Amino acid sequence: MSRWVVRGIRTGIKTTGYPSGPEHAPGVTPGLPVGGEFGAEAAGLAGRCPTHALAHANGKISVDYRRCVHCYRCVRGVERSLAWRAGWEWAGLTGEPQVRGQLGRPFQRSLHILVVDAGDCGACLNEVKQLNNPYYNMHRLGFFITPTPRHADVLLVVGPVTDHMRTALKKIHDAMPTPKRVVAVGACALSGGVFAESFVCGKGASEVLPVDVEVPGNPPPPLAILHGLLVAVGRTPPVPLVSTPSEPYPER
Amino acid sequence: MNCGELKNLIEGGWPERARCRFDAARRVNEVTCERATLVDLCRRLFHEWDFSFAGLIVEEGADDWRLRYVFYGERDAGWVQVIVGAPLAENVFPSIVVEARIYAADWHEREAEDLFGVRFEGHPRLGDFVLHDDAWQEGVAPMRRGFDAEAAMRDRRPEADWRPRRVVHEPGAFVMPIGPKFSGVTESVHFLLETVGEDVIRSATRLFYKWRAVEKLAEGKTAEEVLLLAERFAATTAFAHGLAFCQALEAIAGADVPARARALRVFLAELERLRQHAGAVQEICESTALVVATSQAGILEEELLRASGKLTGHRYLFGLLAPGGLLCDLATGACREALGEAKAVLSRMLELESQLRISSSFLDRIEEVGVIFPRTARAYSLVGPVARASGLARDLRRAQPYSGYESFEFDVPLEEEGDGYARLRVLFAEARQSVRIMEQAVAALTEGETRAPINLRAGAALGAVEAPRGAAFHWVGLDDGGRVSRYRIVTPSFANWHSFHLAAEKFAFQDFPIILSTFDLSVAENDR
Numbered sequence: 001m002s003r004w005v006v007r008g009i010r011t012g013i014k015t016t017g018y019p020s021g022p023e024h025a026p027g028v029t030p031g032l033p034v035g036g037e038f039g040a041e042a043a044g045l046a047g048r049c050p051t052h053a054l055a056h057a058n059g060k061i062s063v064d065y066r067r068c069v070h071c072y073r074c075v076r077g078v079e080r081s082l083a084w085r086a087g088w089e090w091a092g093l094t095g096e097p098q099v100r101g102q103l104g105r106p107f108q109r110s111l112h113i114l115v116v117d118a119g120d121c122g123a124c125l126n127e128v129k130q131l132n133n134p135y136y137n138m139h140r141l142g143f144f145i146t147p148t149p150r151h152a153d154v155l156l157v158v159g160p161v162t163d164h165m166r167t168a169l170k171k172i173h174d175a176m177p178t179p180k181r182v183v184a185v186g187a188c189a190l191s192g193g194v195f196a197e198s199f200v201c202g203k204g205a206s207e208v209l210p211v212d213v214e215v216p217g218n219p220p221p222p223l224a225i226l227h228g229l230l231v232a233v234g235r236t237p238p239v240p241l242v243s244t245p246s247e248p249y250p251e252r
Numbered sequence: 253m254n255c256g257e258l259k260n261l262i263e264g265g266w267p268e269r270a271r272c273r274f275d276a277a278r279r280v281n282e283v284t285c286e287r288a289t290l291v292d293l294c295r296r297l298f299h300e301w302d303f304s305f306a307g308l309i310v311e312e313g314a315d316d317w318r319l320r321y322v323f324y325g326e327r328d329a330g331w332v333q334v335i336v337g338a339p340l341a342e343n344v345f346p347s348i349v350v351e352a353r354i355y356a357a358d359w360h361e362r363e364a365e366d367l368f369g370v371r372f373e374g375h376p377r378l379g380d381f382v383l384h385d386d387a388w389q390e391g392v393a394p395m396r397r398g399f400d401a402e403a404a405m406r407d408r409r410p411e412a413d414w415r416p417r418r419v420v421h422e423p424g425a426f427v428m429p430i431g432p433k434f435s436g437v438t439e440s441v442h443f444l445l446e447t448v449g450e451d452v453i454r455s456a457t458r459l460f461y462k463w464r465a466v467e468k469l470a471e472g473k474t475a476e477e478v479l480l481l482a483e484r485f486a487a488t489t490a491f492a493h494g495l496a497f498c499q500a501l502e503a504i505a506g507a508d509v510p511a512r513a514r515a516l517r518v519f520l521a522e523l524e525r526l527r528q529h530a531g532a533v534q535e536i537c538e539s540t541a542l543v544v545a546t547s548q549a550g551i552l553e554e555e556l557l558r559a560s561g562k563l564t565g566h567r568y569l570f571g572l573l574a575p576g577g578l579l580c581d582l583a584t585g586a587c588r589e590a591l592g593e594a595k596a597v598l599s600r601m602l603e604l605e606s607q608l609r610i611s612s613s614f615l616d617r618i619e620e621v622g623v624i625f626p627r628t629a630r631a632y633s634l635v636g637p638v639a640r641a642s643g644l645a646r647d648l649r650r651a652q653p654y655s656g657y658e659s660f661e662f663d664v665p666l667e668e669e670g671d672g673y674a675r676l677r678v679l680f681a682e683a684r685q686s687v688r689i690m691e692q693a694v695a696a697l698t699e700g701e702t703r704a705p706i707n708l709r710a711g712a713a714l715g716a717v718e719a720p721r722g723a724a725f726h727w728v729g730l731d732d733g734g735r736v737s738r739y740r741i742v743t744p745s746f747a748n749w750h751s752f753h754l755a756a757e758k759f760a761f762q763d764f765p766i767i768l769s770t771f772d773l774s775v776a777e778n779d780r
Contacts (some may be wrong), residue, residue, distance in 0.1 A: 003607060004544040014551060027561030030570075050480055071480055072571035076580045086566075116433055117440045118461040122776040123487035123568050126531065130557070133534075145436045147346030164384055164461040165440055170434050173690045194480045195464045199394065199405045219487070221567065 014134040018223055019141075019230060029221040032090065034083040035061040035243050041080055048073045051187070051194065054082075063243045065090060065216035066190035091183075091215045091228035092241040100212055102234030103181055107153055109142035111233055113183075114176070116154035118169050119159035119201065123219035124186040128156065130222040144227055149175035154232055156225075160188040161208050162199040173209050181232050184211045185225055187218040214241055226241050253301050255279050255330030264307040266293065278503065278713075279330030279652070287346060288730075290321075290336050295352035297323050297332055304646055305633045306716070307359035307742035310368050312397055317370065320557045321348070322725065326651050347372035347694035356633035359750050360742075362707055369393035382460045386414035396470055401468045414467045419454050420446040428761075432461045435765075439775035445764065447757075451482055452764065455756040457749060465653040470739035475501055475708055478736050482726065483570055485744065486777035488531070491569040492719035493741070499654060500715030500728040502577040505706045508733065513702040514578035514656040514731055517589060518586070519693040520569055521655075521717070526594055527556035528720035529637075529679045529686070530601060532772040536676055537608075537770035540617045548604050552597050554737075559593040562586075577703030584697050591687075591694050598687045605680045618672035622755040624766030632751040635744045636722020637678040638771055648718040655717075657773075660692045672770035677771075708734040719744055721772060745777035 016023045017190055035054070038045055042056040053067035054074060063083065075081040082149050093102070103111070131138040132145065146152050149172050161169060173182070182207040186192040192203040215228035230236035258281050259272040270285040270293060285293055297303045304322035311318040321334040336345060345728040346564060347361055349355045351374055361372040369391070383392060389409040391397065425448045432440040442458035466485045470478045482497035483490045495517060502509060509517075534549035563568040563586050572578055583621065608614055624634070626643035634644060647664045649657040654759065665681030667674035712729035723746030729738035748771060755767050 004542070004611070007607065008544040008547065008757055011548070025558060027558030027563075030561060030566045044367070050477055069480065069484065070566055070570050071446065072565065072579065076571065077574075084407055115437045116777075117462070117780075119464055120439070120776060121484050122439065122774055123490070125437060125439060126488055127567075129549070132437075133554055134547050135551065137555045147435050159462065160464065163463050164387055164463060168440070168461075172433060181386070193264045194484050195466075195469065197404075198401050198465060198469055199399075199403060200463060202404075215414040216486070218570070219568065221561075225630065 001229055007205070011134070012218065012240070015137045015140065016128070016135060016223070018226065019236060020066040023223065028086045028223055029086055030217070031084050031086045032068055032216070033063055033074055034085050035063045036083060038080070045074055045078065045080075045082065048078065051191070060103060065241050065243070066214060067187060068216060069187050069193055069218040077238055088140060088221055088223040089227045089236070089239055090217060090220065090224050091213055091231045091238060093231065093238040094206070094211055094214045094241065100181065100210075102154065103179060103232055107233045109237055111143050111153050111229065112138070112146040112151050113143060113154045113156050113229065114146055114149055114172065115156045115158070116169055116172055117159055118157055118165040118190065119162035119195070120203065121159075124188070126220045127222050128185070128225060131225060136222045136226065138226060138229070141171050141226075141230075149173075150178050154229065155180065155182045155209070157182060157184055157187050157189050157205045157209065160192045160195045160201045160203075166208055167184055168209055181212040182209045183213040183215065183232050185215045185227050185228065189214060190216060193218060216241065253282060253325060253329040255328060258329070259547055261686075262293070265296070280685040281330065281332045281437060282479040283332060283334045285334060285336060285565070287336055287338065289636045290334065290697050291346050291352045292356060293334060293373065294321060294348045297334070298352065298354050299323070301329070302355075303329065303332060305354055305356040306723070306725050308357060308364060309740045310364045310370060311729065311738055312340070312368065312395075316344065319345060319370075320727075324652060324716070326646070329686070331357060331652070343369060344371045344373055347375035350374050350376060353631070356747065356750070358694050359746065360762060361422050362710055367395040374693065381432075382463055384460065385411040392667050394465065399468075401471070403464065407528055416444045416456065416458070416503050418446065420448070425453075441775045443763070447761070450760050452759060452761060455753045457753055459749060459775065460779050464512040466779065466780045467739050467741060470736045473736055475730070475734065475736065478739060479573065479575070481574070482741075485741070485780050486745075486774055487568050487570070488528060489524060489719045489721060489777065490776060491520050491573070491611055492717050492724060493653070494573040496715040496719075496724050496726040497728065498573050498715065499717065500573050500713045500726050501708065502706065503713035503715065504711040504728065504730055505575075505708050507576050508704045509577050509655070510701040510704055511696075511698050512581075512700045512703075515693045515696045515698075516582055516587070516702065517573075517655050518657065518660070520572065521562070522690045522693065523556070523560060523590065523594060524569060526598070526683050526686045527553060527560065529683045530556055530597070532679055532769075533601070533676070534603070535769040535772065536618065536766070537670075538616055539766045542611070545604060545608060545611075548600075552601055552604075554666055555593065555597050558599075558701050559590050563590040574703055575708070577701070578705035579703070581702045584694070586699065587694050591690050594687055594690055598683060601680065601683055608676075615673065617763075617766055617768060618676060621672050621759055621763045621772055623669070623671045623677045624751060624755050626668065628754060629670070633747060633753055634722075635747050636718075636720070637675055637682060638748050639722065640665055641674035642665045643668045646723075648723050652716060656696075659696070660689050662689050672766060675772075712738065721745055721774060721777065722748065741780055743780070745774045749778050751772055
């Protein structure tokens with residue numbers, strides 16, 4: 001057994017500096033497209049988006065990040081492409097923030113999260129799982145995964161909410177004590193993604209639950225999910241979920 | 253067995269009742285037979301001529317049914333597709349499960365009955381499979397042509413007092429229900445474990461909580477749109493499924509993929525396999541509560557995700573494939589760099605393996621648990637590392653090579669024990685082979701195009717790849733306008749979930765999560 005202890009110590013510290021420090025490692029995020037001025041080409045570019053994440057008006061393209069599924073069709077195989085930005089601080093508040101708002105001080109360093117798969121493809125879930133590995137180690141922030149709704153402060157839902165999971169999801173939410181918040185993670189949970197709308201899938205979690213925080217991405221990288229949780233407890237300000245060319249995306 | 257000789261063998265064996273058409277280019281024997289001949293023919297293919305059962309594809313024509321039973325053998329034997337037709341009104345077919353003893357077809361027939369309303373005579377148990385009886389009434393057939401996929405189905409008359417079927421009737425016997433939401437970060441699936449105390453006497457898996465009806469959604473969409481679905485229905489193995497779909501389209505169009513794109517595809521497919529296997533190893537370590545090893549494997553998985561993200565922009569390799577090649581080229585230098593990172597990860601993965609091999613507390617948990625015997629693996633046509641740990645070495649990269657795999661040197665690892673430890677050893681051995689293939693793929697990168705023009709026309713074809721979890725088959729039918737008219741995905745998890753209950757039975761409750769992790773099953777891949 002001592003071999004494992006030695007091995008663990010020899011590995012050293014791998015954990016990211018985020019949120020208190022920077023993170024520069026390549027490949028930690030798939031990035032998102034940025035809108036802008038495209039003149040006559042705007043309509044054609046926006047038309048390439050299969051999930052209608054891009055909208056255009058007067059030659060300007062705006063991006064609804066809740067719908068983007070990283071198909072790269074607005075940047076690959078086109079002559080003039082949208083700009084692409086890295087980063088991961090994507091989570092925004094939604095629903096009725098004036099009513100529920102972010103969870104306050106008592107939760108900021110002790111938050112118990114219940115993860116529910118409501119039809120996820122496996123990628124969002126895998127990224128949530130990465131939060132417990134040494135690179136992200138969310139325990140250092142006081143965030144813990146719990147298997148029971150009775151101990152949960154946050155319901156983290158992934159997937160477009162399939163017909164067969166709707167009842168279970170509602171029951172889980174009802175079984176959680178208040179105050180509670182719902183964090184929807186991934187394009188499918190926010191808009192139904194590529195699966196909406198059909199006889200077995202709706203347009204995301206907000207049709208079933210009162211969603212408070214939305215984390216775009218398909219899948220959102222672990223750092224984006226971490227940002228979503230920090231937003232839920234009020235440790236980080238939220239960002240807008242739709243970018244318009246006149247209001248460029250805030251970079252911290 | 254040679255695919256060229258099979259025609260004579262079949263037409264001689266069932267004169268006048270089975271017609272065989274041999275497509276030499278694709279190495280497919282297409283056999284059209286009567287319903288009365290089906291069982292006998294399938295039995296001989298499976299039990300005497302050593303074919304594996306790939307899947308059942310139901311197609312609804314304007315006024316007739318076409319049921320296509322797909323079999324594949326070793327390299328020389330090629331593919332056999334047995335086709336049975338019938339008018340739409342006559343929707344009863346013989347079941348090949350019991351009479352022909354092809355248990356691998358069990359779930360295929362159940363699914364076809366649920367989704368198309370086709371009946372299978374002699375099948376021991378139909379109903380309550382994809383469409384849960386506590387949510388849908390009998391008689392709904394969503395895959396039929398007339399069914400509207402886009403509108404929500406409001407008229408529901410579910411079975412209000414649905415209860416799981418119980419088999420154990422010993423005194424004191426009870427059912428332990430687990431799921432659909434259980435444990436920490438897990439996919440949604442329901443288990444019913446029947447017991448009288450310590451050991452699980454019988455287990456049943458209830459799947460399809462995550463059914464998104466991808467095959468129905470694909471109908472009427474363009475190939476580009478369906479590619480998004482193919483990549484995203486089971487995204488931990490997105491590239492393999494996208495590749496199988498693209499290969500089906502390329503087979504329909506008769507398009508040749510440029511050499512550079514073929515090599516890049518192999519490189520990316522093996523990178524995905526390596527990452528998925530690292531993730532599977534992490535799950536196994538986690539299930540045995542070996543904390544340091546879990547962290548070590550987690551570090552390796554994250555590093556491979558980062559290497560994928562750095563090379564392609566996306567951590568799960570989305571948005572790279574296109575029918576006819578790749579959507580964008582990848583720089584050879586960047587591939588070399590990714591190869592270097594993969595090699596570094598592999599060497600630490602093998603260090604982890606050698607340390608796990610001498611950790612007796614770990615071995616005690618996975619040795620001789622969850623045993624699948626070779627005869628079971630064969631009877632259930634299991635695929636992937638699970639099959640290769642039970643003495644069944646059929647690997648599509650070797651048996652029916654695609655994308656240039658025939659020109660690469662690699663071994664197919666094989667173990668005989670069929671227990672959890674054998675499955676773990678296969679994962680490590682395959683990781684080694686993946687890096688070996690990646691090395692050759694980078695060396696094979698020639699300058700040139702990465703995408704050939706493709707002219708989609710009416711037709712249908714099968715795309716098959718060896719995905720990280722095993723053989724995946726994508727059947728695509730296109731109509732005159734180039735839109736998808738039928739899409740059927742047979743996934744490795746669908747094949748392996750079918751046998752999982754056998755591994756879990758006769759073992760104690762505390763072994764259950766360990767057996768589950770050694771199978772590396774994906775619910776999303778099964779549920780589609």
